[in-house]
Amino acid sequence: MGKILKIIGNILIAVVILACLPLAVPKVLGYQSFNVISGSMEPEISVGSIVYVKEAAFEEIAEGDIIAFESGASVVTHRVQSVNQESRLFTTKGDANNTEDFTPVAYVNVIGKVRAHFPIIGNVATWLSESVGKIVAVIILLAGAALSAFGEKKEKKSAEDSAASTEKNAGFNPKIILILGIIIVFGSMSGFLYIYLGYQKSNTLYANLNQEFVSVADQAQIDQCPWYEMIDVDVAALQEINPDVIGWIYIEGTDISYPILYSGDDEKYLRRTMDGESATAGSIFLEGYNLPDFSDSHNIIYGHNMRNLSMFGQLKYYKSEDTYLDEHKYFQIITADKKYRYEIFSFFDTEAASWVYAVPYSDSEEFGAYIDELKSHSYKKIETTNEVDSADLITTLSTCSSSGMRFTVHGYVVDTH
Numbered sequence: 001m002g003k004i005l006k007i008i009g010n011i012l013i014a015v016v017i018l019a020c021l022p023l024a025v026p027k028v029l030g031y032q033s034f035n036v037i038s039g040s041m042e043p044e045i046s047v048g049s050i051v052y053v054k055e056a057a058f059e060e061i062a063e064g065d066i067i068a069f070e071s072g073a074s075v076v077t078h079r080v081q082s083v084n085q086e087s088r089l090f091t092t093k094g095d096a097n098n099t100e101d102f103t104p105v106a107y108v109n110v111i112g113k114v115r116a117h118f119p120i121i122g123n124v125a126t127w128l129s130e131s132v133g134k135i136v137a138v139i140i141l142l143a144g145a146a147l148s149a150f151g152e153k154k155e156k157k158s159a160e161d162s163a164a165s166t167e168k169n170a171g172f173n174p175k176i177i178l179i180l181g182i183i184i185v186f187g188s189m190s191g192f193l194y195i196y197l198g199y200q201k202s203n204t205l206y207a208n209l210n211q212e213f214v215s216v217a218d219q220a221q222i223d224q225c226p227w228y229e230m231i232d233v234d235v236a237a238l239q240e241i242n243p244d245v246i247g248w249i250y251i252e253g254t255d256i257s258y259p260i261l262y263s264g265d266d267e268k269y270l271r272r273t274m275d276g277e278s279a280t281a282g283s284i285f286l287e288g289y290n291l292p293d294f295s296d297s298h299n300i301i302y303g304h305n306m307r308n309l310s311m312f313g314q315l316k317y318y319k320s321e322d323t324y325l326d327e328h329k330y331f332q333i334i335t336a337d338k339k340y341r342y343e344i345f346s347f348f349d350t351e352a353a354s355w356v357y358a359v360p361y362s363d364s365e366e367f368g369a370y371i372d373e374l375k376s377h378s379y380k381k382i383e384t385t386n387e388v389d390s391a392d393l394i395t396t397l398s399t400c401s402s403s404g405m406r407f408t409v410h411g412y413v414v415d416t417h
Contacts, residue, residue, distance in 0.1 A: 003155055009148030016141045022121050026052050032111060034068060034075055035122035038405070040094030040351060041066070041077060045114075050122035051077055053112040058088055061107075066114040067092070069105045070266060074352035074406070076101075077114060092353070102355025202281040203310060205273055210257055213238055214248070227330070228339050228417035231257070235336040242274050246292045249284055249301065249397075251331040254314055260301060260333070261285040262292040270302075280304075281311050289359045294333060294340065297361040298370070298394045305399040305407070312399035315409055318347045319379055331411060333395065342395055342411030345388050346378035349405040356396065356408055363390045374410050388412045 026033050036049040045051065045066075053068040061067060061080060067090065068077045078092040081100055089104040210216075213234045222230050233248040238259055247260045261269045261283045269283035286292065287300035303312030317324040325344065333340045350356045356374070361367040368390035375388070388394075392412040401407040 003151060005147045005154065006151030009144045009146065009151055012140050012144030012147065016137050016144070019124055019137065022050060022118075022124070030054060031115065032068075033122075034077065036077065036117075038094075038351060040096050040353075041079070042096045044095050045077065045117050046119050048123040049117050049119045051114045051117040053077075054115050055112040056110075058107045061090065061110070061113060067105070068111040068114060070109045070111065071103075071105075071353045071357060075111065076353040078353060094351075094353075097351075101353045103353075103358045201277070202273060202279050203308075205275065205277075206258055206310075209238070209259065209274070214257065216257075226417075227252075227332070227341050227415065231332065231334070233334045235334060238274075239336065242276075244269075245274065246286060247294070247333050247335040249331065249333055251314075251328055253328045255309070256312065256314055256331075258284045258303070258311065262288075262290075264288050266302070281306050284311065287357075287359055291360070294335065294393070294395070296359060296393075297363060297367055297390070298359050298396065300357060300359055300396045300398055302398050305401070312397065315347075315397060315399050315407055316401075318344075318409060319349075319407065325380065325382065330414070331397070339417040340393075340413050341415040341417075343384055343386075343414040344409055344411045345382050345384045346374045346410040347408065348377045348379050349401050349407050350377070352406055354406075356406075357398075361394075365390070378410075384412075385414055386412075 022033065031052045031054050034051050034053065036045055036047055036051060039047050051066075051068065056067075061083065063080055063082060065080045066077060067080055068075055069090075069092070070076075076092075078094050078101060080090050081093050082091040084090070084104065087104075088107040090107070090110070091100055091104050093100040215232045216222075217225055217230050230252065231250050233250075235245065235248060238245040238248075242261070244261045244263055245259050246262045248258070249260050250257045259274050261274060262285060263269060265288040266285070269285040271278060271280065271282045273279045273281075274283055281304055284301060284303040286294075287302070290296050290299050303315075305311070305316065306313040318328075325347075329344050331342050331344070333342070355370075358370065361370065371388055371390065371392075371394065374394075386392075394410060394412050397409040397411075398406050
């Protein structure tokens with residue numbers, strides 16, 4: 001019995017080590033790894049694959065190479081179709097897509113060339129990189145170590161007293177079940193506690209911000225007051241805490257009420273709160289290529305689709321509930337000196353590197369065609385107060401959706417104050 005326990009323990013340890021190798025070894029060799037969650041590169045690279053990316057000079061990237069690049073708040077892996085040497089731009093396309101990516105990729109946004117990729121391992125690697133995965137891996141490792149040590153001890157005891165050992169090995173020692181049970185229960189509780197505390201940390205922060213810097217009209221008053229009196233936010237005071245705060249977003253009639261951050265990139269606030277603390281929920285933030293005063297014809301605001309419905313977690317209701325749009329047709333962006341009210345005119349799912357994420361625009365025929373595309377792709381034909389055209393200011397709200405897609409909600413400025 002001792003030998004069997006030792007073998008099982010060693011197998012568990014080996015499984016954890018082998019599972020961690022795809023993440024640990026490439027980092028030592030200077031590679032970055034990413035899990036593929038979209039089928040845009042199939043059949044070459046399937047969903048659930050892991051891709052290994054290494055930095056490459058502009059001159060080293062040629063037509064046909066697969067590159068990883070930043071696109072908004074996402075990392076996209078697509079094939080290079082052409083290279084603009086003068087502007088240092090790449091035209092890219094997913095092998096499974098019918099058209100090229102809408103926006104050329106600037107070399108500054110290129111993470112590197114894909115040097116290798118393997119199926120399935122990406123899902124495992126991603127799971128292990130998450131907090132719960134790490135906790136489970138530690139549990140398995142501890143269980144393996146415990147079984148191995150216990151088995152070795154049993155083997156030694158068996159050698160000293162084979163008769164006694166044979167008698168004891170006739171049944172499975174209940175202490176083993178007890179130890180493993182305690183480890184598993186404690187580990188599971190730790191995983192849930194970690195997630196819960198992470199959610200609570202973000203919820204507490206934003207609840208305090210709403211309480212201290214935001215005043216919302218009573219429900220009875222909201223039905224009677226002008227839209228610009230529904231909510232007041234002391235943005236100037238928030239900017240004293242963090243100058244990266246450029247405004248506040250509020251979707252009328254919902255719990256979506258958060259500060260908007262801007263850092264000039266799409267990384268800083270992806271997993272960081274307004275007070276600079278690391279958090280899974282991150283922050284609501286404006287696309288790095290936009291101007292921070294919302295004067296661009298097209299602005300993009302990103303937020304995570306959290307399971308507890310915080311951040312942009314409630315946006316999914318626009319596509320899942322028939323009456324949700326009718327009850328929540330407007331959202332506001334409040335800055336230090338102005339309020340903008342947006343009327344939603346389109347919402348749909350799209351790929352991470354799709355044409356939707358093109359910024360900036362100006363009042364032009366091209367922008368008018370872009371708006372027409374937003375309307376034609378909408379899951380629902382929406383009647384708006386005014387006809388939306390290229391003279392309007394558009395803001396896109398973007399969050400994660402299913403199967404590697406992004407869900408986007410589009411509104412135009414219908415009024416200001």
